[in-house]
Amino acid sequence: xxxxxxPAEKFRFVHENENLRDRELQTKARSYFADAMIRFxxxxxxxxxxxxxxxxxxxxxxxxxxxPYNIKDQDSIYINFPPYWRPIAxxxxxxxxxxxxxxxxxxxxxxxxxxxxxxxxxxPILKITGTHETEVKYKxxxxxxxxxxVVVNAYYQKGIIYRTFSLEEFEKVQRWQDxxxxxxxxxxxxxxxxxxxxxxxxxxxKVDSRGNPVADKDGNLTPAYSTNESKAxxxxxxxxxxxxxxxYIYSYGRSGSVQCRVCYYNYxxxxxxxxxxxxxxxxxxxxxxxxxxxxxxxxxARFSILFAIFxxxxxxxxxxxxGAIQGxxxxxxxxxxxxxxxxxxxxxxxxVTTLFQLHLAxxxxxxxxxxxxxxxxxxxxxxxxxxxxxYRFKSQEFVMAARTLGASDWxxxxxxxxxxxxxxxxxxCALVIPGVISSETSMTYLGIVNLSSFAGTTIGTLxxxxxxxxxxxxxxxxxxxxxxxxxxxxxxxxxxxxxxAFNPTTRGVDD
Amino acid sequence: MLKYTLxxxxxxxxxxxxxxxxxxxxxxxxxxxxxxxxxxxxxVIMMRREALGYNKPYIEQFAIFLRGLFTHFDWGLSEKLxxxxxxxxxxxxxxxxxxxxxLYSILWTIPIGIALGICAALKKNTWxxxxxxxxxxxxxxxxxxxxxxxxxxxFCFRLRWxxxxxxxxxxxxxxxxxxxxxxxxxxxxxxxxxxFCRTTRAELTEVLTSEFMLLARTKGLTRTQATVRHALRNCxxxxxxxxxxxxxxxxxxxxIIESIFSIPGVGSLTLDAINSQDYNLFIMSTCFxxxxxxxxxxxVDISYGFIDPRIRMGSKK
Numbered sequence: 001x002x003x004x005x006x007p008a009e010k011f012r013f014v015h016e017n018e019n020l021r022d023r024e025l026q027t028k029a030r031s032y033f034a035d036a037m038i039r040f041x042x043x044x045x046x047x048x049x050x051x052x053x054x055x056x057x058x059x060x061x062x063x064x065x066x067x068p069y070n071i072k073d074q075d076s077i078y079i080n081f082p083p084y085w086r087p088i089a090x091x092x093x094x095x096x097x098x099x100x101x102x103x104x105x106x107x108x109x110x111x112x113x114x115x116x117x118x119x120x121x122x123x124p125i126l127k128i129t130g131t132h133e134t135e136v137k138y139k140x141x142x143x144x145x146x147x148x149x150v151v152v153n154a155y156y157q158k159g160i161i162y163r164t165f166s167l168e169e170f171e172k173v174q175r176w177q178d179x180x181x182x183x184x185x186x187x188x189x190x191x192x193x194x195x196x197x198x199x200x201x202x203x204x205x206k207v208d209s210r211g212n213p214v215a216d217k218d219g220n221l222t223p224a225y226s227t228n229e230s231k232a233x234x235x236x237x238x239x240x241x242x243x244x245x246x247x248y249i250y251s252y253g254r255s256g257s258v259q260c261r262v263c264y265y266n267y268x269x270x271x272x273x274x275x276x277x278x279x280x281x282x283x284x285x286x287x288x289x290x291x292x293x294x295x296x297x298x299x300x301a302r303f304s305i306l307f308a309i310f311x312x313x314x315x316x317x318x319x320x321x322x323g324a325i326q327g328x329x330x331x332x333x334x335x336x337x338x339x340x341x342x343x344x345x346x347x348x349x350x351x352v353t354t355l356f357q358l359h360l361a362x363x364x365x366x367x368x369x370x371x372x373x374x375x376x377x378x379x380x381x382x383x384x385x386x387x388x389x390x391y392r393f394k395s396q397e398f399v400m401a402a403r404t405l406g407a408s409d410w411x412x413x414x415x416x417x418x419x420x421x422x423x424x425x426x427x428x429c430a431l432v433i434p435g436v437i438s439s440e441t442s443m444t445y446l447g448i449v450n451l452s453s454f455a456g457t458t459i460g461t462l463x464x465x466x467x468x469x470x471x472x473x474x475x476x477x478x479x480x481x482x483x484x485x486x487x488x489x490x491x492x493x494x495x496x497x498x499x500x501a502f503n504p505t506t507r508g509v510d511d
Numbered sequence: 512m513l514k515y516t517l518x519x520x521x522x523x524x525x526x527x528x529x530x531x532x533x534x535x536x537x538x539x540x541x542x543x544x545x546x547x548x549x550x551x552x553x554x555v556i557m558m559r560r561e562a563l564g565y566n567k568p569y570i571e572q573f574a575i576f577l578r579g580l581f582t583h584f585d586w587g588l589s590e591k592l593x594x595x596x597x598x599x600x601x602x603x604x605x606x607x608x609x610x611x612x613x614l615y616s617i618l619w620t621i622p623i624g625i626a627l628g629i630c631a632a633l634k635k636n637t638w639x640x641x642x643x644x645x646x647x648x649x650x651x652x653x654x655x656x657x658x659x660x661x662x663x664x665x666f667c668f669r670l671r672w673x674x675x676x677x678x679x680x681x682x683x684x685x686x687x688x689x690x691x692x693x694x695x696x697x698x699x700x701x702x703x704x705x706x707f708c709r710t711t712r713a714e715l716t717e718v719l720t721s722e723f724m725l726l727a728r729t730k731g732l733t734r735t736q737a738t739v740r741h742a743l744r745n746c747x748x749x750x751x752x753x754x755x756x757x758x759x760x761x762x763x764x765x766x767i768i769e770s771i772f773s774i775p776g777v778g779s780l781t782l783d784a785i786n787s788q789d790y791n792l793f794i795m796s797t798c799f800x801x802x803x804x805x806x807x808x809x810x811v812d813i814s815y816g817f818i819d820p821r822i823r824m825g826s827k828k
Contacts, residue, residue, distance in 0.1 A: 045645065346530050348800035350766060354785050354793075355537045438654050442767055445656060446782060467660065467771060471668050471675070481657045492652040
């Protein structure tokens with residue numbers, strides 16, 4: 001046993017000449033906020049949602065700026081037109097090509113479509129997706145006819161429209177044509193030459209009595225352009241179409257003005273000559289009033305988000321003060337105030353909004369009265385929350401200490417108790433915002449509140465416009481609903497993540 | 512318990528009348544709609560307005576309104592939309608479609624929602640739970656009219672399984688009618704499923720970790736027995752009042768879903784009443800929605816007391 005006899009000199013005192021002190025903490029103090037952020041970052045879905053939310057907000061800020069259109073630009077012809085952008089359309093990959101499906105087109109309808117392309121150079125037919133053989137009764141006999149399902153470019157399919165120009169305008173268009181070499185005005189066709197068919201500006205060929213094109217033996221169409229010089233409204237010196245022998249007239253005289261057949265696609269470029277002769281560029285198509293949806297969603301989202309933040313801020317302040325008073329004083333005051341909020345919360349929101357619109361919209365404007373409607377009942381949840389927090393904290397020692405030192409009620413409430421409750425309150429605000437956006441969208445969707453004149457458009461308005469044409473122009477509701485859906489999901493995930501992160505009871509619980 | 516119920520009911524009725532009074536005055540303060548010239552009902556409507564006391568103080572008008580209400584449940588006549596018809600009749604006519612659509616919707620969604628919630632809670636922290644919870648979160652965030660659009664576009668337009676809007680007619684229980692209701696039922700369902708799933712999951716996970724569950728296992732019950740007899744029963748204390756609330760809520764329906772699918776229900780009627788300024792109808796639907804909201808709250812509160820013995824015992828003190 002070598003440890004039995006340890007010589008005394010081998011022993012020495014520990015800490016003999018040292019001062020014993022607590023060691024200073026080496027780790028950095030972590031604040032409540034930093035701690036919450038760390039827990040928030042652990043929640044993957046919330047982090048992703050926050051990023052997407054950031055992108056959506058960025059979209060709302062940037063889209064109206066980079067869109068070539070203003071929300072006030074409303075095209076009268078391109079209404080509910082599908083998404084289209086020439087550079088992408090030319091790649092032929094099936095997106096942004098202005099595609100619209102036409103079902104069951106018969107031979108003459110196909111010929112008419114082809115004729116549009118023949119005249120304007122914009123062939124509307126993108127592809128034929130199906131051919132069906134059907135039997136129809138024709139002159140007492142059953143005849144086999146082909147019908148086609150065809151995808152057309154809606155912008156090209158529009159083809160020619162009638163436009164009435166003043167004489168100066170007519171001159172101006174001609175000058176523009178000369179400068180750019182783009183044909184806007186096409187030779188005029190008199191209705192007497194096309195069997196008195198009216199309202200079909202796209203007809204430039206010989207037709208039968210029903211307006212169907214009549215092809216010759218080779219399948220070619222015979223032009224029916226007017227050469228009647230006496231009917232021409234004004235002198236035309238500009239571009240002529242290649243097949244023109246030189247005597248077609250390009251305008252039809254009306255009193256003091258001329259009527260022309262213009263190719264709308266090129267006319268559109270003429271109208272947008274200040275924007276570098278821009279072609280139609282609708283990344284998400286147009287809606288029922290001819291607005292660019294790409295820009296519209298941005299404008300609507302801007303309004304929605306700002307409005308929601310504003311409403312939440314007001315509700316937060318009112319609710320905090322109200323709840324603080326309720327929770328701090330308790331007793332009869334709490335009871336009375338609770339009855340008031342009970343009554344207010346019982347009024348249905350639709351009714352509140354409607355009454356505020358009917359009573360106040362004309363006096364203070366649509367948006368403020370909408371705001372009041374939100375504020376009237378919106379703070380109640382916040383007040384209840386604050387009240388609960390106050391009940392939790394008001395009997396704790398630090399409050400008693402502060403009171404003993406002579407702090408006033410107001411100081412106790414907002415200097416001592418409120419800061420303890422603020423985390424919970426602020427995070428619940430993050431969940432109030434999507435709620436406000438959702439109700440705001442519902443109300444504008446239903447048309448109870450019409451914000452179009454103030455905000456240009458809103459998501460709700462876009463959705464309700466799109467819903468009316470869900471079968472013919474699904475894009476008009478698709479993009480706004482995707483945007484709204486994403487926005488709501490992200491806001492909720494973000495809010496949930498914040499709430500969990502700031503909730504002290506989940507600290508350290510890793511499940 | 513009876514005393515508590517009575518107290519709550521009386522209080523609710525009081526709140527209801529205060530709200531009704533406020534809305535009544537606000538609606539009466541609105542400028543009256545001008546009748547179209549040569550309206551055949553002109554004299555009748557004018558006399559009616561006189562009888563309703565349109566030129567008297569609001570409190571007196573309200574008294575007249577209440578007297579009509581209490582003596583023969585008279586809600587007034589519709590002035591514009593259904594000229595001359597009693598508002599009550601119009602309203603009762605519109606009630607069935609709303610109720611039926613909502614009833615169908617909750618009948619199949621509540622069981623599914625609860626089942627999913629139980630499933631998620633029992634498989635807590637597995638991929639089943641994660642996928643159900645995430646899906647619930649996503650589904651609950653998106654407003655119902657976005658689903659309505661999706662359903663309408665995919666099932667009604669693309670696949671052509673159902674008609675785009677509700678079939679006309681009043682044969683509420685025919686198969687054709689049911690088929691045309693399916694899109695609306697579907698659109699309403701997502702939110703309800705997600706809501707019940709979330710509540711059930713939250714409640715059940717909490718109950719499953721409580722100490723009496725440990726006791727139940729210790730005394731020899733199998734996991735299934737313990738879950739069904741103890742955990743589920745406790746978690747239903749929260750879920751059942753929710754179901755009651757949902758059942759009251761079917762009367763109200765959804766304004767948006769009704770307007771999308773052209774359901775001739777209470778919601779569409781309210782919207783039409785607002786747009787055409789038919790104030791008597793508007794007052795009636797205001798009262799109706801208020802009553803439903805309050806009643807749902809009341810039923811939830813009281814049923815807590817009836818279901819949960821702890822609360823019931825507490826109230827006897």
